[in-house]
Amino acid sequence: MAGKPSFFRRLVGGLWRTLALIYSLIFLVILIIVPVGIYLAVHQPAPPVPSKAVLVVDPVGNLVEQDTGVGDLLENVFSDQARPSVVRDLITALDRARSDDRIKQVLLKLDDLGGATPGQLQDLVAAVDRFKQSGKPVVAWSDAFDQSQYELASHADTVYVDPLGYVLLEGYGAYRNYYKDALDKLGVTVNVFRVGKYKSYVEPYTRNGMSPEAKADNLAWMNSLWSTYRELVTAERNITSDDIDQYIADYASNMVANGGNAAALAKKAGLVDQIASLDALHKPLIDQVGRDPASGSFNQIGQQAYLAATDETASGDDSSLAVVTVSGEIIDGESVPGSAGGETVSRLVDAARRDDHVAGLVLRVNSPGGSVTAAEQIRRTVMAFRKAGKPVVVSMAGMAASGGYWISMNANQIWSESSTITGSIGIFAIVPTFAEPLNKLGIHTDGVGTTQLSGAMRLDKPLSDPVKMILQAGVEHGYNQFVGRVAKARNMGRDEVDKIAQGRVWSGQDAQRIGLVDKLGDVTQAEAAAAKLAGLNPDDYTLQIMQPPSNWRTALQQFLTSHASFALLPAWLQAPAHSDAVDFLKTLNDPHGLYARCFCRLQSADTLAGAAEARAALKTQ
Numbered sequence: 001m002a003g004k005p006s007f008f009r010r011l012v013g014g015l016w017r018t019l020a021l022i023y024s025l026i027f028l029v030i031l032i033i034v035p036v037g038i039y040l041a042v043h044q045p046a047p048p049v050p051s052k053a054v055l056v057v058d059p060v061g062n063l064v065e066q067d068t069g070v071g072d073l074l075e076n077v078f079s080d081q082a083r084p085s086v087v088r089d090l091i092t093a094l095d096r097a098r099s100d101d102r103i104k105q106v107l108l109k110l111d112d113l114g115g116a117t118p119g120q121l122q123d124l125v126a127a128v129d130r131f132k133q134s135g136k137p138v139v140a141w142s143d144a145f146d147q148s149q150y151e152l153a154s155h156a157d158t159v160y161v162d163p164l165g166y167v168l169l170e171g172y173g174a175y176r177n178y179y180k181d182a183l184d185k186l187g188v189t190v191n192v193f194r195v196g197k198y199k200s201y202v203e204p205y206t207r208n209g210m211s212p213e214a215k216a217d218n219l220a221w222m223n224s225l226w227s228t229y230r231e232l233v234t235a236e237r238n239i240t241s242d243d244i245d246q247y248i249a250d251y252a253s254n255m256v257a258n259g260g261n262a263a264a265l266a267k268k269a270g271l272v273d274q275i276a277s278l279d280a281l282h283k284p285l286i287d288q289v290g291r292d293p294a295s296g297s298f299n300q301i302g303q304q305a306y307l308a309a310t311d312e313t314a315s316g317d318d319s320s321l322a323v324v325t326v327s328g329e330i331i332d333g334e335s336v337p338g339s340a341g342g343e344t345v346s347r348l349v350d351a352a353r354r355d356d357h358v359a360g361l362v363l364r365v366n367s368p369g370g371s372v373t374a375a376e377q378i379r380r381t382v383m384a385f386r387k388a389g390k391p392v393v394v395s396m397a398g399m400a401a402s403g404g405y406w407i408s409m410n411a412n413q414i415w416s417e418s419s420t421i422t423g424s425i426g427i428f429a430i431v432p433t434f435a436e437p438l439n440k441l442g443i444h445t446d447g448v449g450t451t452q453l454s455g456a457m458r459l460d461k462p463l464s465d466p467v468k469m470i471l472q473a474g475v476e477h478g479y480n481q482f483v484g485r486v487a488k489a490r491n492m493g494r495d496e497v498d499k500i501a502q503g504r505v506w507s508g509q510d511a512q513r514i515g516l517v518d519k520l521g522d523v524t525q526a527e528a529a530a531a532k533l534a535g536l537n538p539d540d541y542t543l544q545i546m547q548p549p550s551n552w553r554t555a556l557q558q559f560l561t562s563h564a565s566f567a568l569l570p571a572w573l574q575a576p577a578h579s580d581a582v583d584f585l586k587t588l589n590d591p592h593g594l595y596a597r598c599f600c601r602l603q604s605a606d607t608l609a610g611a612a613e614a615r616a617a618l619k620t621q
Contacts, residue, residue: 049309050299052289055097055106057303059085062115065366065397066325066547085113085303087120087397091524093303094127096310098134104289106131107300108140108156109278110149117366117398118225118419118602119508121151123522125232128155141281144168147229150271154233159272160281166262167271169248172222172229172602178204187436191463193471195479196426199503201599205430217504221421222602224507228419239270247271319541321530322352323362326378329597330370330403332589335548340367342374345407348546349381353388358544360391360534362527363411369403369597371590372427372478378407379485386410391533395526396420396517401505401598405516406482409489412533413518415526416508423511424598425486426503427478429471431593435462471593478594490515505600 061084097103108128116124132138132155140156142149144165153159161167183190183205190205200214210218230241247269258265266272285298292299301309328339335341352358363382369375382392394400394408396416402424408414416422435445438460445460456467463471483501487494492515500506500514511517519529531541 047301047305047309049100049102049301049306050289050292051102052104053102053299053301054285054289055093055103055303055306056109056300057090057093057106058109059090059113059116061085061112063087063090063113063117063120065120065327065364066545087116087123088523089307090124090303091127091522093306094131095524097306098131098136100310103136103306105137105139107281107285108138108153110140110142110145110153113142113149113152116148117421118151118229119396119398119417119421120366121148122228122232122417122419123397124152125155126522126524128152132157139281139285141276141278143278145266145272151229151233154271155236158274160274160276161263161266161272162277163263163275165266165275167266167269168262169244171248172226174218174222174600174602176204176599178208178210180204180206180208187434187440189433189436189462191431191433191468191471192428193430193468193475194426194428194503195476196501196503198505199424199426199428201595201597202428202430205432218600221505221507221510221600224510225419225421225602228507228509237270243269319536320358320544321360321362321527321534321536321541322349322355322358322544322546323364323527324348324352324546325364325366326404326407327364327366327397330367330374330378330407332371332374332591339370340374342371342377344548345378346381348548349378349385352544352546353381353385353390355544358390359536359541360393360530361385362523362530362543363392363394363408364397364523365394365400365404365408366397367404367407368399368401368600369406369424370595372403372406372594372596373590373592375403375406375596379410382407383410386412391530393526393530393533395523396422396508397523399598399600401600402426402503403596404598405486406596409486413526413529414516415519415521415523415529416511416517417522418507418509418520420508420511420517421505421598421600422508423500423506423516424503424596424600425482425497425501427475427482427594427596429475429593429595431457431459431463431471433459433462435460474592475594478596482596486516503598505598 064084064086065088067083067086094106097106106128128138137158138156139158139160140153141160141162142153142165143162145153145161145167147169150167150169190202192202192206194202197213198217200211200217203211203214227241230244234241234244251265254265255262258268263272263275267275282297285300289299291297324345326340326345331339331341333341333343335344349361349363352361361382385392391413392411394411394414396404396408396414397420399421400408400416401422405422405425438445443460445458447455449455452464452466455461456464479501483497484494486492486501487497490497496515500516506514506516508517508520512520519525527543528538531538534541
């Protein structure tokens with residue numbers, strides 16, 4: 001007869017059963033509470049629009065082109081951070097308010113705006129300008145203005161900054177880490193195959209610094225974007241582009257001369273009109289639109305509540321344009337948060353093609369590229385859409401480069417903002433091998449094969465010369481396909497395209513000049529162009545936003561997996577976990593190992609988003 005279990009075994013068993021019970025209960029609570037909470041959040045009634053009100057446009061976080069549905073809702077439930085604002089929502093709210101007699105003016109409250117690309121900001125600036133054409137005033141306020149926030153604020157009639165605030169303009173930069181020495185010390189061999197002297201995305205793995213060609217290319221397109229920025233922020237202010245340059249050049253010395261009073265310095269330079277706290281701004285707004293008895297503040301409505309309260313139903317099933325958004329890295333397979341999957345996007349385009357009520361397609365692109373296989377899959381579905389007799393218009397947001405241009409090239413028309421980042425027509429492949437570090441650990445690879453290619457692609461062996469020749473030939477073939485397709489789609493000579501390709505990045509303004517882009521304009525102009533090509537009444541068509549169906553199981557699994565793994569990391573490792581190198585490795589899933597990807601991330605977007613997060617952290621302390 002078995003003896004009675006020891007006290008220690010009974011204690012451990014009891015603790016284990018208790019932990020298992022707690023885990024099961026927590027998971028059960030999540031399965032019950034999350035759907036109920038999300039249902040209540042989505043279906044809560046929209047508040048009425050006051051008869052006299054201020055529309056408060058309060059963009060939050062790093063602006064996105066489209067939310068991810070269930071994934072974003074889960075993030076909102078479990079996170080203390082608000083969902084990032086969608087660019088199209090902000091534009092729609094401003095456009096509707098233009099002809100709404102209940103909305104007397106707009107307040108741009110910009111202190112929660114994180115990062116945004118120059119192209120996205122241009123779209124928003126255009127919406128602000130359209131609202132101002134109604135004769136209604138626009139006021140902008142923030143506790144401090146970074147470069148992105150100020151671009152939007154500069155087109156307000158009156159710009160306010162908090163007494164403790166500032167206007168910090170830096171210009172644009174492109175900086176990244178380089179790993180060659182580190183990889184050499186580890187013994188990792190990075191085999192790179194590329195075409196195009198400006199295709200610099202892989203340089204961090206083969207160099208210790210930026211190549212002269214990459215520096216020249218980066219400076220060219222950044223100078224173009226900076227020129228556009230200065231023109232935009234001075235267009236509605238009584239200052240010049242030279243004044244902006246002088247403000248930056250003398251900022252340090254002028255701060256000392258003004259006793260560190262950055263707000264007063266910004267006003268003296270003509271960048272802001274008034275220095276006031278948000279509370280001080282309430283009184284003049286109350287005088288104009290009245291007081292809300294419930295809150296004691298001015299009568300107001302936020303952009304999301306306003307969109308819900310003014311939701312417009314479709315005017316007719318036969319007068320719609322489908323809108324498909326490609327945002328983030330282009331990856332093979334299904335979309336995941338932050339990336340656009342070739343399977344997912346192609347399925348959405350095909351669904352729009354088969355829908356008899358859809359007359360045309362607006363492809364909204366905000367991507368640096370990625371998998372060649374996925375990009376080609378999307379391009380083919382775009383071609384199939386056109387062959388069905390339906391027009392396609394591409395609207396480039398902040399970035400549509402490399403693979404992002406690949407999926408755009410066959411549209412009837414390509415629209416971009418002057419500060420969109422595009423081009424980067426080039427291809428690369430990257431194969432790291434780890435034979436040396438494994439050898440140092442006492443792990444050796446040996447064996448036999450029936451041909452010289454048997455086991456040739458193992459990462460624990462150096463690549464042989466025949467394999468290197470095969471990979472380089474494949475990359476060159478991919479590049480030739482890329483250039484040839486651009487030439488055919490854009491009605492250009494192949495040599496003409498090759499001269500502007502080679503991985504070179506272009507601003508939207510320069511891209512139009514050299515024939516890669518048809519028109520400069522915002523997303524609403526691109527939509528109007530698509531409606532015209534489709535033969536729709538310009539005043540009587542609707543937008544059908546195409547999104548993949550919500551998958552609760554997959555979304556919950558992805559959310560819990562990513563957040564659990566992230567929570568296990570110590571604080572000092574959380575930032576490196578989201579570095580360029582780590583993010584790059586996460587997207588390496590092309591079945592053929594070929595990538596059309598651009599490194600064209602502006603440093604200002606990263607640092608300014610970080611500054612916004614730092615300010616938000618200070619507010620909570």
